[in-house]
């Protein structure tokens with residue numbers, strides 16, 4: 001029976017200072033962000049996920065984007081070494097949370113850098129984005145960590161967005177979805193479905209055919225509903241101002257051993 005555990009991390013007091021790289025800075029409303037985060041977490045719970053809060057890292061504005069701190073394959077948590085130095089202090093508490101859930105723990109070491117948002121799993125294939133945050137050494141260490149466990153690691157360039165999963169995610173049947181202007185090369189994926197909006201490319205698989213998506217992508221939601229999926233929409237507008245998306249607000253742990 002697959003596990004349905006998710007790590008989340010409450011937004012901290014410095015959220016509005018979070019990094020922005022590919023978009024213009026817009027003011028963030030911390031109270032609204034907190035409400036949006038609480039709704040996001042509640043939706044996970046409503047769909048059967050047990051959520052664990054990683055201890056706050058209140059000096060780190062981007063700590064809410066907990067997905068970037070570790071990558072799961074099977075029951076192994078590979079601790080990231082974020083490409084942005086300001087985000088590295090987020091990692092120790094993520095390690096503690098993964099250990100408390102019984103994960104085996106490995107880590108990316110200097111000079112490697114890797115952000116969890118650059119890693120997309122489709123079955124045993126692990127796509128890793130080589131972009132602004134993840135370097136060649138980080139990719140090499142990811143291969144060394146996961147290939148012995150049965151992963152096939154496929155590196156792909158990411159130049160138009162922050163992370164690989166800002167550009168593409170995958171449906172339950174393994175089809176990779178993306179908003180074409182932001183995908184370096186759709187031909188790198190065996191089955192690629194274009195979606196008509198940027199945030200329509202981001203789905204969290206809740207289980208069955210349910211897809212957690214941002215509510216700012218109605219045409220994409222309609223496209224996916226037409227394919228027999230059930231979009232579950234949330235407003236994460238305050239996090240999108242900081243280049244966050246639905247995937248980055250949690251780490252899903254689907255293969256823990258009880």
Ligand SMILES: NC(=O)NCCC[C@H](N)C(=O)O
Pocket residue numbers: 018019020021062065067068084087116117118162163165166242243244245247248
């Ligand atoms: N996996 C993700 O998409 N993470 C979003 C991180 C946004 C944050 N402001 C950053 O630049 O690191």
